[in-house]
Amino acid sequence: MITDHDIVVLGAGLAGMRAALEAARNGTSVAVVTKVHPLRSHSNAAQGGINAAIGEGDTWESHAFDTIKGSDYLADQDAVEIMCREAPADVMEFEHMGVIFYRNAEGKLGTRAFGGASQARTYFVGDITGQALLVTLYDQILKAGVKVYEEWFATSLYMEDGRCRGVVALEMITGELHLLRAKAVINGAGGVGRLYEPSTNALICTGDGYGLAYRAGAPLMDMEMVQYHPTTLAGSGFLMTEAARGEGAYLLNSEGDRFMKTYAPKMVELASRDVVSRSEATEIAAGRGIDGNVLLDLRHLGPEIVLKKLPQVHEMALDYLGLDMLKDPIPVRPGMHYMMGGVKTDANGATQVPGLYAAGEVACVSVHGGNRLGANSLLDTIVFGRHSGKHASEYVKTVPDSKGGERLLKSEQARISDLLARPYTGETHARLRLELATMMDKYVGVYRDEAGLEEALKKQQDLKKRYASVAVGDKGRVYNQALTFALELGYMIDVAETIIRSAILRKESRGAQARTDYPQRNDAEWLKHILVHFRGDKAPEITYLPVTITKWKPEARTY
Amino acid sequence: MEAGGSHVLMKFTIEVGRYNPEGTYADDAKQGAPYPAPWASSPPRRYQSYEVDLPEHAVVLDALIEIREYQDESVAVRCACRSAICGSCAMWVNGHAHLACKSKLQEFTKDGKTRVESPPSMPVIRDLVWDMKPFWDNHRRVTPWLENKPLPPPMQEYRVTNEAMEELIQEVTCISCGCCLMDCESFAVNKDFMGPHALAKAYRYAADPRDDETQKRLGEYSQQGGVWDCTHCFECVQQCPKGVEPLEQILKLRRMAVNAGYTHNAGTRHADAFAESVKHSGRLNELTLLPKSVGFFNVLGQLATLPSAFNMIRAGKLPPIIHKTIPGVKRIKAIFDRVGGRFK
Secondary structure, three states: OOOEOEEEEEEOHHHHHHHOOOOOOOHOOEEEEEEEOOHHHHHHHHHOOEEEEEEOOOOHHHHHHHEEEEEEOOOOHHHHHHHHHHHHHHHHHHHHHHHOOOOOOOOOEEEHHHHHHOOOOOOOOOOOOOHHHHHHHHHEEEEHHHHEEEEEEEEEEEEEEEEEEEEEEEEEOOOOEEEEOOEEEEOOOOHHHOOOOOOOOOOOOOHHHHHHHHHHOOOOEEEOOOOEEEEEEOOOOOOOOOHHHHHHOOEEEEOOOOOOOHHHHOOOHHHHHHHHHHHHHHHHHHHEEEEOOEEEEEEEHHHHHHHHOOOHHHHHHHHHHHHOOOOOOOOEEEEEEEOEEEEEEEOOOOOOOOEEEOOOOOEEEOOOOOOOOOOOOHHHHHHHHHHHHHHHHHHHHHOOOOOOOOHHHHHHHHHHHHHHHOOOOOHHHHHHHHHHHHHHHHHHOOEEOHHHHHHHHHHHHHHHHHHHOOOOOOOOOOOOHHHHHHHHHHHHHHHHHHHHHHHHOOOEEEEOEEEOOOOOOOOOHOOOEEEOOOOOOOOOEEEEEEOOOOOOOOOOOOO | HHHHHHOOEEEEEEEEEEEOOOOOOOOOHHHOOOOOOOOOOOOEEEEEEEEEEOOOOHHEEEEEEEEHHHOOOOOOOOOOOOOOOOOEEEEEEEEEEEEHOOEEEEEEEEEOOOEEEEEEEEEEOOOOEEEOOHHHHHHHOOOOOEOOOOOOOOOOOOOOOOHHHHHHHHHHOOOOOHHHHOHHHHHHHHHOOHHHHHHHHHHHOOOOOOOHHHHHHHHHHOOOOOOHHHHHHHHHHHHHOOOOOHHHHHHHHHHHHHHHHOOOHHHHHHHHHHHHHHHHHHOOOOHHHHHHHHHHOHHHHHHHOOHHHHHHOOOOOOOOOOOOOOOOHHHHHHHHHHHHHHHO
């Protein structure tokens, strides 16, 4: 079936829904396509809060400086300025929409401290901030009458005369393939955490948005910058919010030492995430870990703080490890958490493909650079979600209706039929995905070197070949998840290549890219972005872009 | 999903309720796929057993993922976060609503197995994937957004106390998984009932000091299908995996509605008649309760309850025709006087 809208938004997390709301407010007909229900989006999992320089004595410049320093000077400073200037108004807007932020004694919004920040400027709802924002935003798009296609899986972007003109998507409940034609597409499809095992990310975070945009011709930028979160639960990799450390939790090694005093004497546990993750990895490698973990100790905080401000992580440690944070320290390790890189966009959310916008984790406006500060990701989604919604709704006024697309719809139908009909060879999406993900964690994780990265590329190329014979073990049409998992794996293998190739190229250590063979930051040669362009069957093409510096000159980074 | 590393593995048996509207996969044999076609004889639903090896603290969802990834790719199950945040994996586990990711296999293994299926009170799409349309339709029915009071000056928040915000957080922790609705006894027999989740959401907006439509909301929630259609079976409180206790929110809404003057409905009349009877005789007079609740002159309304009355007679549950006062009823009256309020 073919349906027409002004704008199609891909993904219904905070970035996608914020973009949709803005576009709807500007009078465009907007539809949201999501492979789950909007309230199942991974934005739900954001626990700690959202940053904004609202409080007295705080300034947007201070927020911007912390963000840029946190990024190890790889962030584009003009984009950071926009985000930090506009943060207070965006947070206030969510308060007006109904988010029940924590209040101080005067009844005003209250804050907590977060890593890498020189001021306590994180606004929060217990440790369910993402969920509270997401639900409120969903209720707002219901109010605004935005059309939502739930459980529709996007298989490709529709390009016409060099412009992005829509999305082909599989309606999972019927198995029917649809073409959603539009004048612009906003990609808010989220991250690719499942490319790593373990990861804090939900099983749905498979990088579909990166893969679709990359294949449609939009370059991916800073893909080597993969954030490991310092405190993920032993075994499962579930997120134990940074707010725990913000509220005063300690990190201990097997000898009971607060080892962060050695690595970051001033900020201790509240140094930036890359610094804390590396410190933990170093302790574990030196034999001062416990079964590959260190300990997160909250016992001294007392039940008042733990049960009121961190109830969800308290419950998770109890449920999944049987440990009570009030009595026991919790084993944690660095775990893959967030992609700083993504589809390159400008501050309007526009990518290099006309008609294609991107916002949220899938995008790289370049506000996080080499390392994202905690509580800046929610901010990124709502500020740049809003910008892309606004700009796209202006752009569509200049674009005529599309009439084509039947051919793409037919070829996509054929592609899926072929995949379903492929004979069984023993290759399954699940086995390949696990091989890919454990390989990425091993070679492209916290610490990297030339030999490991080359090994990773070899393995990735091999998996790419084997992927061509993956068969789908379910031949039905109704809710065929084996089919969608197999399609997801294709995106993941593409994204893995962009990460590995960029990591090989960047011969320095900056932010999340910690090369043991190049331990120093090298501003002379590497103060620049790496862009990866899809070139079909050939190896991707690499280009570079200078980092935009406005008023903060790169300097040594100490915490 | 990490299968456990160095942990000791245990054997678990999972019985999965299977359903596929397409029936058999005729193509399977032709393609040589090794996956069994589970619906060869094509009954509408059947149970299929799987054995999995998992660490001792594994949850039902770990087993389902293991099955789907390594034994039978045709098992359909929704899941995303695996940690009780996203609400995707609500299903029936051993005959009640649970999140599969929060249900420990050891605790749920009965007679050597754990049975999972889609809830019978909801339309099924395939296997463990059920249609949440009734859930979301009801969500929309309660006007689930703030109807703002005049906005504060630019760059300023509404000034409200932290206590007022904390009062709402119990509902805000709701992950919309649907466990409360799928086991709700009122909803099972009355599809017009908005359900625990929607009414909890209704409370969250009605009690928000930043909302300007509290009075109107309370009127709407007092209509048929609203707060008075809940029968206090406590299933929602029992099944909610996040401690939202929807019944608590419904009771708070009822109090708000009565205080706001919404007393001319079957629900409040029922409560009044209940209280009046107990105050008068120390016990419930079931014969007068019904006409007083529905309205004495509401003949049609009373006739509508006849089938239930016949069922009660058939089951031997007819209340005594002559209503007696209990001994010491004076003390009951004294209690009413002490409590005061509407029932004094």
